[in-house]
Amino acid sequence: SMKRYYLEHRQIILIVICLMTIIGCKTQERDNILLNEQRQNGYWGDMGDGTYRNPILAADFSDPDPIRVGDEYYMVSSTFETSPGVTVLHSKDLVNWKIIGGVFNDLSEINDAFSYKQMMRYNGGVYAPSIRYHNGLFYVYVNLYTDGMFVATAKDPAGKWDICALRDKNGKPLMLAGWTDPCPVWAEDGKAYLVSSNPGKIWYGYLFEMTPDGTQLLDADVEHMKVRNIVYEYPKGGTLYSPNYSTEGNKIYKRNGYYYIVHIEFLEGGKGAGTYIYRSKNIYGTKKDGTPGKPGDIGEYEMRRIDLHVNPYKQELPGQGGFVDTPDGRWFWIAQFNRYGSDGRTPCLLPVTWIEDWPIIGDSIEDGYGKMNWRLPKPIASSASFLPHGSDDFSSSELKHFWAWNHQPDNERWSLTERPGFLRLYAGATANGTDSLFLAANTIEQRYMSSDTVAVTVKMDISGMSEGQKGGMVHFNGGIDYALCGIQYLKNGKHVIYEKNGQVINSTPLPEGVGTIYIRSVSGFEERDESKQYTTEGQHFLYSLDDKTFIPFGEEFRMKTANFRGDMIGICTYNNKEAKGYIDVDDFSYYVGNKPNTQR
Numbered sequence: 001s002m003k004r005y006y007l008e009h010r011q012i013i014l015i016v017i018c019l020m021t022i023i024g025c026k027t028q029e030r031d032n033i034l035l036n037e038q039r040q041n042g043y044w045g046d047m048g049d050g051t052y053r054n055p056i057l058a059a060d061f062s063d064p065d066p067i068r069v070g071d072e073y074y075m076v077s078s079t080f081e082t083s084p085g086v087t088v089l090h091s092k093d094l095v096n097w098k099i100i101g102g103v104f105n106d107l108s109e110i111n112d113a114f115s116y117k118q119m120m121r122y123n124g125g126v127y128a129p130s131i132r133y134h135n136g137l138f139y140v141y142v143n144l145y146t147d148g149m150f151v152a153t154a155k156d157p158a159g160k161w162d163i164c165a166l167r168d169k170n171g172k173p174l175m176l177a178g179w180t181d182p183c184p185v186w187a188e189d190g191k192a193y194l195v196s197s198n199p200g201k202i203w204y205g206y207l208f209e210m211t212p213d214g215t216q217l218l219d220a221d222v223e224h225m226k227v228r229n230i231v232y233e234y235p236k237g238g239t240l241y242s243p244n245y246s247t248e249g250n251k252i253y254k255r256n257g258y259y260y261i262v263h264i265e266f267l268e269g270g271k272g273a274g275t276y277i278y279r280s281k282n283i284y285g286t287k288k289d290g291t292p293g294k295p296g297d298i299g300e301y302e303m304r305r306i307d308l309h310v311n312p313y314k315q316e317l318p319g320q321g322g323f324v325d326t327p328d329g330r331w332f333w334i335a336q337f338n339r340y341g342s343d344g345r346t347p348c349l350l351p352v353t354w355i356e357d358w359p360i361i362g363d364s365i366e367d368g369y370g371k372m373n374w375r376l377p378k379p380i381a382s383s384a385s386f387l388p389h390g391s392d393d394f395s396s397s398e399l400k401h402f403w404a405w406n407h408q409p410d411n412e413r414w415s416l417t418e419r420p421g422f423l424r425l426y427a428g429a430t431a432n433g434t435d436s437l438f439l440a441a442n443t444i445e446q447r448y449m450s451s452d453t454v455a456v457t458v459k460m461d462i463s464g465m466s467e468g469q470k471g472g473m474v475h476f477n478g479g480i481d482y483a484l485c486g487i488q489y490l491k492n493g494k495h496v497i498y499e500k501n502g503q504v505i506n507s508t509p510l511p512e513g514v515g516t517i518y519i520r521s522v523s524g525f526e527e528r529d530e531s532k533q534y535t536t537e538g539q540h541f542l543y544s545l546d547d548k549t550f551i552p553f554g555e556e557f558r559m560k561t562a563n564f565r566g567d568m569i570g571i572c573t574y575n576n577k578e579a580k581g582y583i584d585v586d587d588f589s590y591y592v593g594n595k596p597n598t599q600r
């Protein structure tokens with residue numbers, strides 16, 4: 001059974017992989033070399049010896065924003081078209097993170113384009129949220145790039161969030177496209193403020209006043225802010241704080257008497273690509289005569305870069321993230337490092353040194369700049385070591401938090417209770433009848449964790465399938481590339497198929513009477529070749545009818561970032577002939593070799 005397979009050691013998995021000559025055996029010598037190289041490799045997260053390797057999460061947790069509440073840490077991440085919207089994670093040590101929930105349970109309530117009926121939010125949707133804690137409430141601010149500006153609140157970040165559209169000064173909901181990357185701050189006098197920006201031809205950053213409860217912008221007018229590619233006017237569009245093109249990833253903090261506004265610029269339209277900090281003891285800057293700036297009449301900020309600029313731009317330090325402190329006064333920076341491989345944009349953790357009240361990110365500080373480090377001591381000692389995603393035997397009556405859906409699912413077409421111990425997925429037609437995974441409802445997913453060795457196996461009961469139906473395991477990104485290995489039910493019976501981007505490349509008939517199939521994906525860490533823009537190791541599918549002999553099937557494929565998303569690995573089924581048939585998923589085994597001698 002898959003439960004037996006789940007308990008097998010790494011050595012057995014590696015034997016299978018080596019026998020199939022798919023990704024090859026890796027020697028301990030190579031392990032040691034990779035471990036000490038000062039760059040990303042297949043090892044990441046908690047190394048189990050008091051150290052960690054960057055990234056802390058080798059998966060597509062993009063635009064990370066962390067906070068501390070007491071001795072607990074929380075972080076939110078972008079989700080784009082995925083449901084639930086805005087992933088919420090929890091940690092005790094800043095290295096090991098667990099998904100505890102999501103902010104938006106039903107995105108189709110905001111716009112039906114998120115629903116299984118349309119599936120039209122690739123390259124859009126939910127991204128760059130911020131999380132804060134104020135007066136006993138957690139706040140998440142996020143601009144749905146196509147739909148509006150929202151705030152969500154909760155007493156328990158693992159529970160249900162109350163969501164509402166932010167309102168303008170006239171009380172109208174800010175349901176508008178184009179604004180992004182919001183972040184709030186509350187001053188000591190109780191006043192609240194928000195930074196945000198507007199990507200486009202005139203891509204600047206703005207500072208807004210808010211009501212103390214954080215639900216209304218006092219210097220915003222929705223009709224004015226709907227206009228694209230203009231410089232917005234106070235008091236209808238906030239106060240312009242950054243006239244530098246491509247202001248993005250806005251964050252705002254208060255520390256030691258200073259306000260800090262942080263953002264990145266990466267399109268060379270301002271002062272050069274990189275991460276910038278604006279600083280002043282007054283939130284609207286300081287005038288030349290020493291008086292505070294005011295809304296609509298901004299003063300000046302001191303400004304510094306975090307990362308040393310090189311031209312052409314090459315990322316040397318993680319960017320587009322957030323600062324977080326520890327109870328004993330130390331500070332850290334969690335931000336994304338972009339390889340644009342299957343892992344997308346991965347969060348990294350670096351120490352922060354404050355020099356004359358300026359934050360310096362990284363170690364080996366020289367001339368006011370820190371350097372990237374891939375292996376460091378854990379900031380907080382802890383014995384528990386775990387990953388954000390994992391295996392599932394579907395014995396629970398509720399989905400585990402590490403699962404998500406590609407767009408909002410049809411809740412009438414999946415169940416964990418109709419057949420206890422199985423996830424039942426019913427097949428329906430795609431959103432517009434096109435034979436494409438990207439329009440198929442109810443694809444359930446986890447993020448792919450790029451590691452030294454990854455082996456994922458799905459055990460499926462296919463006896464409930466109907467003619468015209470497809471179902472199986474799939475790797476996919478944000479609406480451009482996918483590779484599927486599974487079953488297609490044709491007139492002459494069921495076939496094992498390998499399909500890539502809508503084209504069936506391999507197909508072989510199944511013997512009659514087969515009711516159960518095992519689909520496996522195996523892969524190694526992808527070495528980036530920057531000059532040729534490809535990876536030297538890809539992912540491969542195998543299938544088995546007995547859980548013993550696994551047959552390689554299809555071809556090697558290399559997933560890459562598309563529409564800002566890294567690789568997702570999931571289970572899908574659909575039927576464009578008629579809305580009929582189902583698959584029962586018995587087990588999902590997710591083995592991840594993210595450190596030497598990993599065993600599961």
